[in-house]
Amino acid sequence: MRRKEIAAVSQAVNWALTFAIILAIGPGLFPAGSPPEVQVVENKLKPQGSQQLILKKELTVGQTAEGGSLFASIAGVDMAGDGRLFILDNRNKKLRIFDATGKLLKELGREGKGPGEWDTPFMVKLVSENEIMVADAGNRKVVYLDPQGNLIREVSYARNMGFIKLQERNGQYWAAEMGLEGNSLAYTIASYDSGFNRLLKFDTLLTPIPISGRKINPYEMYFEFCLDSRGNLLYGLSSAYEIKCFNPEGKLFRIIRKEYRPQPITEKDRQEILSQLPETAGGNVKEMLAFPDYFPPFSAFLVDEADRLYVRTFEKGQAPHWYTWDVFDPDGKLIARAEIPENTLLIKGGKLCAVEKDEEDYPYLCLYQVTWKK
Numbered sequence: 282m283r284r285k286e287i288a289a290v291s292q293a294v295n296w297a298l299t300f301a302i303i304l305a306i307g308p309g310l311f312p313a314g315s316p317p318e319v320q321v322v323e324n325k326l327k328p329q330g331s332q333q334l335i336l337k338k339e340l341t342v343g344q345t346a347e348g349g350s351l352f353a354s355i356a357g358v359d360m361a362g363d364g365r366l367f368i369l370d371n372r373n374k375k376l377r378i379f380d381a382t383g384k385l386l387k388e389l390g391r392e393g394k395g396p397g398e399w400d401t402p403f404m405v406k407l408v409s410e411n412e413i414m415v416a417d418a419g420n421r422k423v424v425y426l427d428p429q430g431n432l433i434r435e436v437s438y439a440r441n442m443g444f445i446k447l448q449e450r451n452g453q454y455w456a457a458e459m460g461l462e463g464n465s466l467a468y469t470i471a472s473y474d475s476g477f478n479r480l481l482k483f484d485t486l487l488t489p490i491p492i493s494g495r496k497i498n499p500y501e502m503y504f505e506f507c508l509d510s511r512g513n514l515l516y517g518l519s520s521a522y523e524i525k526c527f528n529p530e531g532k533l534f535r536i537i538r539k540e541y542r543p544q545p546i547t548e549k550d551r552q553e554i555l556s557q558l559p560e561t562a563g564g565n566v567k568e569m570l571a572f573p574d575y576f577p578p579f580s581a582f583l584v585d586e587a588d589r590l591y592v593r594t595f596e597k598g599q600a601p602h603w604y605t606w607d608v609f610d611p612d613g614k615l616i617a618r619a620e621i622p623e624n625t626l627l628i629k630g631g632k633l634c635a636v637e638k639d640e641e642d643y644p645y646l647c648l649y650q651v652t653w654k655k
Contacts, residue, residue: 322613324539333654334608334619336633340648342366342383350643351377351385355636358626358646359407366634367413368646369405376405376415378428389413389430394420397432406449416447423449438477448508453480455506455514465489470506470516472531481531483516496571499554507582507590509611515590519577524592526613537590537613543575544595579607585628585651587611593623602637622647 343351353372360366364381376389391398400419408414408425412433415424421443425433438444446457454473461467468486471479486504489495503519512529526535555567576595583591588611596605598620606625608617622635633649 319533320535320613322535322537324537324609324613324615326540326542328608328615328617330616331655332608332617334617334621335652335654336619336621336649337652338647338649339632340383341637342368342379342646342648344645349641350639350645352644352646355626355644355646356403357405358634359405359413360627360629360632360634361407361410362630364630366646366648367405367407369402369415371402374399374402376402376413376426387428387430389426390415396435397424397426397430399424404447408449414449416444418443418445423447423454436475436477438473441477446506448506450508450512455508457504457506462487468502470504470514472514483514483527483531486518495569497569498571498573500573500577503577503580505579505582507584509584509588509590510586511588515582515584517579517582519579522578524582524590524613535613537609539578539607539615541578541594542596543578544597545575546572581625583625583628586630589616591621591625591628593621593625622649 345351352368352370354370355368356371357369358366365386366379366381366383368377368379369375370377374390374392377385378387378389379385390402392400394400398420399415399417399422401417402415403418404416406414411427413426413428415426417424421437421439421441423436423438425435427433442459442461444456444458448455452475454477456471456473458469458471459466460469462485465487466489470483470485472481472483473479486502488502500519504517505519506514506516508514514527515524516527517524522539522541524537525533526537527533551572554572555570558567579592579594581593583593585591590609590611590613592607592609594605594607598604600620602623603620604623606619606621607615608619610616621633622637624636625633626636627634628651631651633651635647635649636644637647638644
């Protein structure tokens with residue numbers, strides 16, 4: 282089951298029906314040519330060199346003595362230098378802190394609209410050893426807590442229609458912001474200062490507002506971005522295997538391209554996705570979908586502490602729910618292809634953190650030791 286893709290498709294359909302999703306990209310966003318000062322890195326199917334990524338499972342977090350899991354749904358995770366894990370359960374609206382052995386230390390979070398409370402938490406980041414950031418889509422704010430759960434401060438972004446992806450670095454934010462432009466839905470990739478005043482706009486994607494009878498391609502809008510340790514934005518639209526690299530000042534300095542083999546969407550894939558869609562009043566969601574023949578080139582980006590870029594493809598691995606990830610060095614060269622759990626959330630401190638489910642569909646956070654060999 283492709284949980285990540287099913288969740289994305291379900292979310293896309295819901296936004297479309299409520300006029301709040303971007304479903305198609307505008308033409309001419311990325312010109313065919315590139316300015317002469319922009320480095321273009323071309324990569325073949327196979328990596329350069331002989332580096333190998335090896336994973337060894339060390340720990341499963343969230344199992345209970347009675348059976349089942351502490352978690353209802355895991356939206357994000359971060360890790361402290363001493364191995365403590367900060368795991369956000371967006372369905373139960375709790376942030377749980379575990380030690381390096383998986384022992385529960387503390388449970389934070391309170392549902393509501395008041396100071397320090399949240400409604401729809403969707404990401405967590407350890408800003409420092411003494412400061413935790415939780416982004417709340419429901420109240421459109423960012424909450425900063427200490428490890429004991431005391432409120433440090435809040436930053437509102439209520440004047441924005443909403444963010445569906447948000448990252449923070451050194452007090453600034455990078456986000457995918459939803460909005461309206463004329464008769465179109467707009468989805469803007471931009472950076473913001475500490476008060477969520479926009480600093481730089483990197484791209485805007487436009488699509489007509491969905492109307493009755495219009496078919497929806499659930500993969501037409503796939504995009505992704507992440508930040509490296511230098512504050513560079515790595516951004517890609519999955520209409521092509523191409524990743525654009527912008528420096529903190531917003532200047533495009535590199536384009537990473539890679540050859541790839543398109544992965545067909547089978548009838549089994551279609552039925553699996555359709556079976557997971559929620560029932561929605563006011564329209565037959567399944568009849569609105571029009572699947573393409575192939576999956577996009579990629580679906581997720583992650584960066585580790587060495588600024589290696591991990592790109593999740595749709596190539597299935599040998600183990601269930603594992604996929605092939607392409608790994609690029611900080612210069613954009615493909616150095617490895619590795620089978621990694623599909624729902625990997627974090628690679629940090631020599632560990633890989635991934636959400637995995639048991640046969641009864643209970644979610645857990647699994648930790649793997651990461652070793653690189655040449």
